[in-house]
Amino acid sequence: MTLDVAVTGKVSDLGASEFSSRIMTNGLGIRIGPFNAHIRVPIPAIQQALYCLYSDYPLQDLNSVFSFHAHLARTRKFPRLYRPLVRFSIDGRVPHEDMPLEQALPVLEWGMNLVIAMRSHCFLLLHAAVLEKRGYAILLPAAPGMGKTTLCSALAHRGWRLLSDEFGMIRPGTEELVPVPRPMALKNDSINVLRTFAPDAVISPPVQNTRKGTVAHVKPPEDSVQKQSITARAKWIVFPRWQADAGLSLEPLSRSQGFMMLAMNAFNYDLIGESAFRTVSKVVSASNCYRLVYSDLDEAIVCIDQLANNDG
Amino acid sequence: MYHRPSGKTHLLNDASHHLLTELLRERKDLATIVAEFDPGDGSVETEQDLQRVRSMLFRLEQLGLIERL
Numbered sequence: 001m002t003l004d005v006a007v008t009g010k011v012s013d014l015g016a017s018e019f020s021s022r023i024m025t026n027g028l029g030i031r032i033g034p035f036n037a038h039i040r041v042p043i044p045a046i047q048q049a050l051y052c053l054y055s056d057y058p059l060q061d062l063n064s065v066f067s068f069h070a071h072l073a074r075t076r077k078f079p080r081l082y083r084p085l086v087r088f089s090i091d092g093r094v095p096h097e098d099m100p101l102e103q104a105l106p107v108l109e110w111g112m113n114l115v116i117a118m119r120s121h122c123f124l125l126l127h128a129a130v131l132e133k134r135g136y137a138i139l140l141p142a143a144p145g146m147g148k149t150t151l152c153s154a155l156a157h158r159g160w161r162l163l164s165d166e167f168g169m170i171r172p173g174t175e176e177l178v179p180v181p182r183p184m185a186l187k188n189d190s191i192n193v194l195r196t197f198a199p200d201a202v203i204s205p206p207v208q209n210t211r212k213g214t215v216a217h218v219k220p221p222e223d224s225v226q227k228q229s230i231t232a233r234a235k236w237i238v239f240p241r242w243q244a245d246a247g248l249s250l251e252p253l254s255r256s257q258g259f260m261m262l263a264m265n266a267f268n269y270d271l272i273g274e275s276a277f278r279t280v281s282k283v284v285s286a287s288n289c290y291r292l293v294y295s296d297l298d299e300a301i302v303c304i305d306q307l308a309n310n311d312g
Numbered sequence: 313m314y315h316r317p318s319g320k321t322h323l324l325n326d327a328s329h330h331l332l333t334e335l336l337r338e339r340k341d342l343a344t345i346v347a348e349f350d351p352g353d354g355s356v357e358t359e360q361d362l363q364r365v366r367s368m369l370f371r372l373e374q375l376g377l378i379e380r381l
Contacts, residue, residue, distance in 0.1 A: 256323060259323075260321075273319050274316060274319075277314040
């Protein structure tokens with residue numbers, strides 16, 4: 001299924017200088033999956049990283065109707081007494097406390113994820129990475145710290161199309177996963193793991209001492225952004241868990257187990273109610289469910305590729 | 313199963329599923345339910361089986377899935 005998207009070129013068409021000039025003043029309109037985002041960031045220090053991460057995204061005219069207006073600005077309160085801070089706001093509202101200036105990029109990315117999670121209730125939002133191969137989607141639902149984003153980033157650099165590293169977005173009543181490809185936040189040791197695994201991956205400079213430790217963002221592959229209007233049908237649900245020194249294991253799960261684990265991983269299952277129940281039922285009925293334990297990324301990728309090849 | 317009044321989702325085991333399906337079909341008392349669980353070899357109807365069914369019914373009642381009349 002293809003969603004209608006109006007585009008007017010992409011970010012890289014502007015060049016770094018024009019990008020910076022626009023995003024620091026009137027802001028930029030960017031299409032991210034089904035969302036029109038208006039982003040204004042008058043913070044010079046992160047312009048280069050932003051340009052790099054967003055260079056493939058389609059631009060939206062500033063007269064568009066936007067899904068949200070994200071603004072990240074330096075705060076000016078007591079500049080001599082405290083460390084410089086940044087304030088994230090969304091449509092003029094400030095959802096959380098100001099954060100250290102040096103964490104500006106993660107604050108912006110977390111803020112935009114927060115907006116999607118809190119507002120997009122026309123979708124069932126599963127907490128899962130989603131990738132696609134040959135038209136079928138694999139869902140990787142997991143709690144934080146299970147290696148979901150690392151595995152997702154690795155697959156995205158081994159021939160799988162990234163739909164999202166965070167949101168399994170489904171229109172209720174369907175089993176179609178809607179792409180929302182965003183920069184993928186790697187944490188701590190996983191940054192070097194991915195650097196080694198995929199030397200061609202474009203990764204933003206690491207930011208240390210955030211509430212999640214050291215964080216760096218991986219640019220979504222260009223192909224994933226270009227195809228962000230193409231949905232994919234659920235076929236595999238794999239609950240990953242990275243465990244140091246563990247041998248690889250892929251264990252089939254019953255659909256009942258898969259259902260409960262998937263529903264418990266959703267951001268808005270209770271809010272959507274019966275329609276969410278029916279949607280998860282549909283997705284699970286159309287999929288095979290597994291639990292994957294791994295310590296070696298290469299082994300995990302081979303295992304998932306084999307699953308897709310044998311079960312395709 | 314999805315319970316509309318509470319908006320809760322419940323994962324049922326086979327026995328609870330069977331019990332609930334039967335009770336949704338028609339109201340029944342404990343003795344009837346236990347008798348229906350009897351595979352016919354006389355292995356049911358011990359006090360332990362009665363207790364097991366009673367606690368399943370109590371749990372379903374707690375969850376608001378059935379009502380005691």
